[in-house]
Amino acid sequence: MKKLLLSETTVVIDVREPWELREYGNIPGSINVPLGQLNGALQLTPDEFKEKYGGAMPSQSQTVVFTCLAGVRSKKGMETAVSLGYTKAQHFSGGWQKWAERELIQTKDVGMGAICLSRGGPGVDLDQAAAENREFLSTRTSERQEMVVLNDRLAAYIEKASAFTKKLVRSLEQQNKLLETEIEALKNRYLKPTGLRLLYEEQLKELKRLADQMRVQRDLAVAAKDAMAGQLEMMKVKYEEALEMRKKAELDIEAFRPDVDAATAARIALEKQLENLEVELEFLRRVHKEEIEELMKQIYAAHATAADAYTLPDLSNALKQIQHQYDDIAAKNLQEMDSWYKTKFDDLTSKSSKHVDKVRSVREEIVTAKKDIQNKERDLDSLKTKNEALEAQIRETQEKYRKELEELQARIEALQLELKSSKQRTALLLREYQDLLNVKMALEIEITTYRKLIEGEDSRITSVMQSMQTMSLMSGSMSVHTAAAAGVAGLADREGRGLVGGLDSGFARGIGGGIGKGVGDGSAGGIGGGLVNGITGGVGGPGATADYTQEQAVEMTERKTVLIRTVKTEDDTLESSTQEKSYSISGAADEEE
Structure with missing residues (x-):
């Protein structure tokens, strides 16, 4: 996961709507304040601001940077802040693409490597990197075996749960049909005139x-x-x-x-x-x-x-x-x-x-x-x-x-009480049926998630092996600046747009000094939720170097599933409610949130 490293005098405020954050992703470390609430939010007390928006309220002496998807709303947010006394307010007219040009922030990826937007630094020892890669490969192999065992157990559990769910669904459908028949009989009995x-x-x-x-x-x-x-x-x-x-x-x-x-x-x-x-x-x-x-x-x-x-x-x-x-x-x-x-x-x-x-x-x-x-x-x-x-x-x-x-x-x-109890029984059975459908949906989503994880692990191990083979053929005499010049800075294959200092859902290789590879969604100044292997120089601006980190910890990826529940009430109306459930899956350090 990428985190936003800002100075103490700089605050980033994202003026997008919450649904845009859920759809396009958020900027870690930023404070989300929708544009319609910005004027009132900047007039709150610090405690009220922190309680409502989950971040510290910026002072007028700090540099406040406003951002959005394209840059139009960020300009309006800057104008609002300036009218309230924030003289150091700034915005990016081009959205996230203008972050690197302002040189205000740094991004860090807590995956397999890191990219630092600095002007220089020491080189990387290739032998040490190869040893670390071998250690990482062995660790990943054991983790993969454990994942296979867990996946087998999960598949057996899912099959049992699916069979039980199908059986229960069939029984509930039969009971539902019986109840519908009984309700129809009661309606015919008490609505039609009798002797x-x-x-x-x-x-x-x-x-x-x-x-x-x-x-x-x-x-x-x-x-x-x-x-x-x-x-x-x-x-x-x-x-x-x-x-x-x-x-x-x-x-x-x-x-x-x-x-x-x-x-x-x-x-x-x-x-x-x-x-x-x-x-x-x-x-x-x-x-x-x-x-x-x-x-x-x-x-x-x-x-x-x-x-x-x-x-x-x-x-x-x-x-x-x-x-x-x-x-x-x-x-x-x-x-x-x-x-x-x-x-x-x-x-x-x-x-x-x-x-x-x-x-x-x-x-x-x-x-x-x-x-x-x-x-x-x-x-x-x-x-x-x-x-x-x-x-x-x-x-x-x-x-x-x-x-x-x-x-x-x-x-x-x-008779009305009997009819009401029948309706309540029907509503209860429908609710249980909906719960079972939601559980089934959650299990299917979890199966899909495991499948994506396994496919991601396969592609990542393949890329690591290719990187190791490439490193064995590389010459140690190549300079860091040559590797940086040969690297791909801001290359991406999603809509033909690149972000400075990283790759956005793209795949690029730098030969002669370093290789950078990213899979996922990239944000300003970094690579978000992807796999980055930066070796001898990495990917960045001219003359930039990449430090290979030794942290190979297995992170936990949290999956949120929205369960939609529809319940038929006593008044014959349908009520829908949503519920979010989180599933934590180990061994997904490179999976984007």
Whole structure:
């Protein structure tokens, strides 16, 4: 893998989008800040910048180099940085091809060799390099044998896993078909009308019709009750008026009672006076009669005596006249007294009779009103009883209807739960099926990766053997500058473009001082993810030399596989999710990431 070696005063910011990094590769050591986020990113605090973009925030005293694929966005990034105070901001108008011309950075490949963009350096001992190559060849041979064993084991495991996966997939497909058949049957069962549904629909219609009839009867009863209530209110008003009249009559009676009592007392007194007068009159009559009899006796006696003596005058007529006069006077007085008493008694009787008649009429009206109220109350009680019976019948009908609806709803909910559980089972099986497909895909990708690794190992060992044969024929007297001039600087066979100091997916040989070979994607100033064998001068600019490193460590190459999962949810919608899995494979020091 190549790493970017920058000075402390230089920061490289890659303004490309993340998807471009995934497609074309990134620049190791650079900070990826998309152009749309650059203005806000340079205004963050250092901690926020480091947390968001994974690198140290550049200061205004540092040289900030902006790069992109072609150079247009890097220029805009430089202008944005300059407007924010970064006076040392630079960009490469031609993209990665202008890196070497600026002489700002170095690149290093941690593979089999290194290329340093320096102006001079010591030569390379060919014997020592040959010994190291032999040691490396033996190491690679043992590693290859181990890889063969591991590949055999992996192939056996993959075959078993593939057979198990196929078997499981077939069983899942069968279960899926069974579930689909069951779901279709349930849909046909509960979506299409059945005899039971028609039966309870007819019953529901009949119950609704009865409920409507009961509702109409209830409305009529309520209307009748309201009418009776109105009549009752009217009767209550009349009753209240009668009570008021009765109270007024009682008050009048109470007011006239003293007069009646006084008249009664006067009548009683007059009756007593009349009795006394009658007694006195009778007494006077008896006295008068006795006096008259006594006088008559005296007169008769005197007449008899006078007759004897002389003849006296006859007084009987005079006495009779006097008696008649007294009788007339007494009769006249008695008649006047009787007429006066009768007049007074008639007046009192007429007055009391008027009040009695009025009280009697009021009492009769009260009795009539009470009878009407009792009749209305009896009618109201009968209507209440009828209304209660109708309401009870309506409640019974509603309760019966509600129970039937609850039973039907419970059955529907049970069927819905059963359908939901079937959907969940189906979704679970689909999820397991998708997981198995993802595992199968991952295994196929891993098999492809192993195949590429094995092919890469074969090509690399072949190239090493060819390099060793070439080195044995080379002359040691050739100078480093001649080898550098004979080398290929920036030669590549991908789109005819070369990068200074390395090869981009190309293959070149330098004869007479050094051989440089690269397979993979090259970046600015170096060879990325490829195999570089630089011997006696290497590949670089004029006069550049290549130091052959003794590091032959076996690196770990991380493979990332994106698993796409599609799951059918309860709402019959498809949800997709992605998951990245990493696979570490040993013995892939030269494989590009």
